[in-house]
Amino acid sequence: MLAFTENQPSSTGKPESVFISWLLWQPRGxxxxxxxxxxxQKLARYGGADPDIARLRTMFASLAGSDGSLH
Structure with missing residues (x-):
């Protein structure tokens, strides 16, 4: 779903928007x-270099039912 080509902060400040968009695009059921x-798992490869990615990963982990890091 997501593709980042640089190890630079995304500077969008909108991980919530990405998360909501992702939710809306999921198929029914x-x-x-x-x-x-x-x-x-996809976001894990980016580590904690970008706070927006870290926040997005936290949102997905919460939805996945994990309060810790997933491997």
Whole structure:
């Protein structure tokens, strides 16, 4: 879903907008917890270099039902 090509902060300040957009694009009947885990795994490769990505990852982890880091 997400593709970042640089290790620079995204500077968008809108991880909430990305999260809401992602939710709206999920197909009816999708297991949101499972899909959110997939996004957490994708975002994990970016580490904590960008606070927006870290916040987005936290939102997905919360939806996935995890209060810690997922592997």
């Amino acid at each position: 999708a297991d949101l917890a499972v899909e959110a885990r997939k996004e957490v």
